[in-house]
Amino acid sequence: METMSSTTCKTAKYTHIITEGTHYEVGRALGAYYKQDSAFIAFMSSPFMGAPPLLPDAACKVMESFGAYCPGLNEEIQGFADELGIAAETVVFYYSYLQPSGHCTQAAFTSSPAAGGHSCHMRTYDFGWEDEPYNQLLLTTTRVKGKPAHTGFALQLFGRYDGMNEAGLTVTTTSGRIRPVMTGEGFVFPGVVRALLDSCETAEEAVLLLRSMPVSDYRNFLISDAAGSTALVEAAGTHKEIQYQAAAAVSTDKLVISANHYTLPPMQVHNLQLMENSQARYDAARLALTGEQMAKDPVAAMKAAAGSVYPAGVCCHHYSEGFGTLWSMVCDNTACEAHVCFGSPQLNPWRTFGFGGPAGVTAYTAVLPDRPSAPGFWSNVSS
Known part of the structure; x- marks a missing residue:
């Protein structure tokens, strides 16, 4: 754990709003x-x-x-x-064709059938600490009649950064390229994530919908469901590559990881800005999410990985540079529970959210400790 003695801290307000009806x-x-x-x-x-x-x-x-x-x-x-x-x-x-990029890490895991086929999904969202209204820090539980309820972080109220619905489908994203020039025509990630959570119950359904959607974004979408099926969708402009794995086809533990670069072979040509920190977070997540603890209690292991500080882990505290952990989420697809930490897991507690509770608003506060990044953190290692 890094020391906090020379850290500048800020207290941020987070809101959880529950809405329901048509x-x-x-x-x-x-x-x-x-x-x-x-x-x-x-x-x-x-x-x-x-x-x-x-x-x-x-x-x-x-x-x-x-x-x-x-x-x-x-x-x-x-x-x-x-x-x-x-x-x-x-x-x-x-204005769906231009959105800010965040620096995130995500992973989906399904234990082997012999170990119970437990499916869970981790993500961290890392960006600067801009104040409202630009950054709403809004967790929303939305219960629309005729559609699966879902819980996730909202972007401009109607889009979603991430989320899980009551069928156990989880969708998260990471940026594939930093500050790309958006020239194609199609959806960017907030609309895509919202559409998948509203309309799909399985990773297979989500992949079918994503294949049909016009997408124009430089984004990695990680999808998992309660049965243990996963999909990694990497998009660069209008180019999409999809790696789908059905739960029935997997006989051992399965782990899929994504950071802020592309990993599928056909997408390597688009890795123009592979930051040193992205590769380091990818490697740290892979190391943390394998082994005995992961097999024993994957949710606890994912929480631990999300809270481990870079470079040993994926948690970052460089908010004034535009790269600090604003929230972490571990979705237990099997139990249909979302474990959320507002702010850095180093200093803030984990809370558990489902899809119930009365409509209304709850406020939370979190501490964001700011520290300068180490030399090389922002280096481009793609060449």
């Missing part, structure tokens, strides 16, 4: 909660990162795309807009 009712509830937050409303109804407003034809095309691949989401956004008295087409989430 998509439209969920949207109205979100609007009602944020109604008095003028800064957040301005952020949610302004073009993303200074872009020009969407032209009517472009707005219609985006809405049609969400209608086709994530049915009901337009109604959720409409409910939010109606509650706030703004035009739905101005909601920032529709």
Whole structure:
């Protein structure tokens, strides 16, 4: 464990919001909660990162795309807009082709059938400590009528960084390339993750939907389900490669890891910015998530791996440089429980979330300890 004696610490506020009903009712509830937050409303109804407003034809095309691949989401956004008295087409989430990149690590594990076939999934989300409204630090449990409930971290309210639904399907992401130039046409990760959690119950269903979706992002999607099937989807612009493993085809422990670079052979040409820290986190996760402890209690082993400090582990505290652990999540697909740590696991507790509980809002605080990175941390080792 690194020492904290020379660390600058910041206290961050996290929110867990539970909404339920139809998509439209969920949207109205979100609007009602944020109604008095003028800064957040301005952020949610302004073009993303200074872009020009969407032209009517472009707005219609985006809405049609969400209608086709994530049915009901337009109604959720409409409910939010109606509650706030703004035009739905101005909601920032529709600027779906340009999003910030985070630096993350993720892993999915299924024990062998002889060991019970326990399926679980780990992720850390690492970025800077920008204040609201840019960074909402919002965990949401969404119960929409007719769809599986899901719990995950929200991006611009309607998208998801990650999450698990009540069928035991987990979807997480890591950026494959840092600050890429987005030139293709299609969805970026928040819309993709939301669509999969809303519409799918198995990794196979998620892969089928992802194959059909137009995606234009430099992103790695890791998918796992309660049965133990996994999929690693690596996307570079409009190029997608998918490695799917059905649970029935695996007879031994299975581990899939992803950091901030591509690992599938056809994607190596896209590794233009393989950071030293990405390879180091990938190697540390692989070492931590093998062995006796992993076989005995994979959830505990994943929590330990998420809380081990770089370079021995994947937890980072370089928030002022744009690379600090904002949250960690271990999803127990078999038990349908999401174990979440707000902030660094070095200084903050793990909490367990399911899909129940009354609609409403709960606030949490977490400590974020800032330290400078070591020399070479940001080095490009792809050449």
